[in-house]
Each structure stands twice: as C-alpha cells, then as structure tokens.
Amino acid sequence: MIKAVLFDMDATLLDINLTAFMGAYVADVSRILARISGKPTLAFGGAWARGYLAIANEVRTDGLTNLELFSATVERLTGVPVADPAIADAISCYERTVLPRRRGGLVGARPMEGGIAAIERAREMGLAVALATNPSFSQDCIRARMGWAGIADMPFARVSHMGNSTRLKPRARYYEEFVSALGLAPEECIMVGNDARRDFPHPDIGMPTAYVGHARPGRAAWSGRMSELADALPALVDRLNLAG
Missing domain, CATH: 1.10.150 (DNA polymerase; domain 1)
Incomplete structure (x- = not known):
C-alpha cells in the first residue's frame, strides 16, 4: 500500500x-x-x-x-x-x-511547472510527502533552493541534507535511511525524480519511481512531464496498490 x-x-x-x-x-x-x-x-x-x-x-x-x-x-x-x-x-x-x-542570471531558478500541484494532489490523497533531494548540500543551502521552488512552507515529513544522511543517491542505503525515518518501507513509497540514474535506488529495493525527465526508462512505474503528474498520480497509486 x-x-x-x-x-x-x-x-x-x-x-x-x-x-x-x-x-x-x-x-x-x-x-x-x-x-x-x-x-x-x-x-x-x-x-x-x-x-x-x-x-x-x-x-x-x-x-x-x-x-x-x-x-x-x-x-x-x-x-x-x-x-x-x-x-x-x-x-x-x-x-x-x-x-x-542568487537565483537570477545564468542560475535561472524558478518553480517547475506542475511541481506544487503534484505535491498538493498527493496530500489530497492522504499521502505523506517528503523531499528526497540528493543530500550533497547543507540544510540551509537546501532551504534556500526550496524557496526558489516555492515549497519552503510545504509540510514535508522529511527533507534530506548533508547533515542527516550518510550516503548520496542512488545508493540504496540513502533511500533505506530516508524511508526508515518516515517509519515506512521502500515499497510503501513512490519516488518522483528526473534523473534516470540517481532517482532509481541501486541496488533495487522495491521502491517504484515516477520518472519526470526526458528519457523513458523501462524500470519507471510511470513516465511523463512534471506538469502531468498531478493528474496521473491517483491512477498510478491505484495500479501500484493492486500490484502489491
């Protein structure tokens, strides 16, 4: 489930x-x-x-x-x-x-289209939401970028950063530590990410990934644009629950 x-x-x-x-x-x-x-x-x-x-x-x-x-x-x-x-x-x-x-100029940081809508849809469905960003920056640095994404005030159950993680993506240990802190098992979570290498746990730990990048990896539970995920999420969760 x-x-x-x-x-x-x-x-x-x-x-x-x-x-x-x-x-x-x-x-x-x-x-x-x-x-x-x-x-x-x-x-x-x-x-x-x-x-x-x-x-x-x-x-x-x-x-x-x-x-x-x-x-x-x-x-x-x-x-x-x-x-x-x-x-x-x-x-x-x-x-x-x-x-x-420092968000302007070449950095060009702004909220991704559909990102906030996907978070809100997950919450409407009664699902916990967490920010499993690659923990290669400090907590304050990640908070600054959360502000650029318009998600600084979102009620994330957990946000990963350098200080609370012992590995980086795609190491399975990173994901196992993250979901364990939520009191969950990997198969009870969907990972949403754009990186065909880092956002799929390695080795596989049974956590499905919704892929929102430019490729179409065969191991993805769902692939599409971030702007499409909010509408696709209910059917994806239903399918995963039936398969489980």
Whole structure:
C-alpha cells in the first residue's frame, strides 16, 4: 500500500541551471573561507570538489554523515576546520541571507511547472510527502533552493541534507535511511525524480519511481512531464496498490 510520495528537487520541483548554481555557490563560499583563513581563494575550489567526490564514493564503508566526511576532507586538504562553529556559522549566514538572492542570471531558478500541484494532489490523497533531494548540500543551502521552488512552507515529513544522511543517491542505503525515518518501507513509497540514474535506488529495493525527465526508462512505474503528474498520480497509486 502506497503511503508516501518522495520528491526530488533540482530539475523536478525546481527548474534550475544546476551547473551555474554550483559554480556561483562554490565561488562564494571559497571567497568566504579565503577571507577567514588568509589562504588564496583558489585553494578551496579543488578541495570542495574533492569533498563532493569523497561523499559520492560508491565503496564508502564509514558511518559518517555526508557533512562530517565532507568537512573532514576539506580540512585535510586545506587545513581550514570548516566544521568549527565560527566558520560553519559564517557559511550558514551566507546561505540564509545572501544565497536566496542568487537565483537570477545564468542560475535561472524558478518553480517547475506542475511541481506544487503534484505535491498538493498527493496530500489530497492522504499521502505523506517528503523531499528526497540528493543530500550533497547543507540544510540551509537546501532551504534556500526550496524557496526558489516555492515549497519552503510545504509540510514535508522529511527533507534530506548533508547533515542527516550518510550516503548520496542512488545508493540504496540513502533511500533505506530516508524511508526508515518516515517509519515506512521502500515499497510503501513512490519516488518522483528526473534523473534516470540517481532517482532509481541501486541496488533495487522495491521502491517504484515516477520518472519526470526526458528519457523513458523501462524500470519507471510511470513516465511523463512534471506538469502531468498531478493528474496521473491517483491512477498510478491505484495500479501500484493492486500490484502489491
């Protein structure tokens, strides 16, 4: 029985040039860390990239959160303790006060057509809704992008971020941790996402995915545009419930 719908965010609920956003974000944070530490700005871009590679490593065996491993990696490479409260507070302040104004230009962030309607339809059906965005950013950074998507005030049962997740998509462990925190099993949830690789748990854990990207993956329980999902959701849930 389907009890929840999990939504990806970037290119699913949020129309965004993610490459442009990443470039602007890393450049901003690098300048902050350079001012704090006295080190060159260029010292941080590569370290930031290495931090992302560390948390995305498919053969990870640690029990650290993504934030803990990311921070430790950046500190090892730069000597700057980014987890120190004073430094973490400076980055958090930027993410809460400056980053929300960085949606324009090449970033071009705006709500995805049909995204809010799909969330509201799921809630009308009595289903829980949760934001299963790839947890490669801090909670404050994700909150800023939620504002761009027009979903900051939505009553999500859970929002994933670096600090509450120990793996990234598409690792099954990420999805298992996420649904366990909701008190649910994978087969009781529908994942909605646009990424044919990341939004399908690997290995398969029995969680159906509604695919809203440009491809038509055979393993999708439903494929179409985000603008079509709200109308399609009742029939999709009925079909999955009958099959279960």
